[in-house]
Amino acid sequence: MSTPQHPCADPTRYRDDLYWIYNALLSRYGPQHWWPADTPFEVMVGAVLTQNTSWINVERSIQALRDADHLHPTAIATADHVALAAWLRPVGYFNVKARRLQDFCRWYLTQGEESRLAALPTASLRAALLSVKGVGPETADDMLLYAFGRPVFVIDAYTRRLLVRFGMAQGDEPYEVLRTFFEEALDADATIYNEYHALIVQHAKDTCRKRQARCSICPVSLRCPLSMGA
């Protein structure tokens, strides 16, 4: 007991709770049909653009790329930085994201696109995605789950708050710890993971951003488990 034990050190203990939360969210919001994109490549573009950015702004930039006929890996890979940054202006960090998106597309083209990547086992594919500058753990997992259909659980800020609010984690655990927590507690099912993450985000949009004082899903009556602050 000298070493501080995280509550999430024992994933199987929370299996039923995590499925209860999933069912509560699903019965409230219904299937979310994520990721909102037409192609796997668009999923990956959106995953980069939505970093610390609201989705409405990502839609604007995706549309700007589409209008300019640049919603393709070769077009982005060879685009002028200033032009690319202009299309990405709505998502913020446009200089950073222009470089990240271009780096990703150039890498993507060298990999022979999806067919080659889709043949890789999940661990290898994850490592490959993480090797691209600008693709961190959450962005890579968005791609793995929503573009490649792999059973990888995506951890975002909302998920951390959810775990903290339910007493399953402290909140400052490394990304990998929380991802492993979900994946060991739940069955490896990409369909469930897909819906679960989407539902958590939907719940955050529904309650957190509206600053609701109550949330029937939350076991704590006063505030929503995903709400900001305390």
Place this chain on the structure above:
DNA sequence: ACCCAGGGTCATA
């Protein structure tokens, strides 16, 4: 005016 958004990198200690 303030806070936050479906994060990640880099410099520093």
Place this chain on the structure above:
DNA sequence: TATGACCATGGG
């Protein structure tokens, strides 16, 4: 390993 600074637009 673990903080802090930085990136930057748009909506509540």
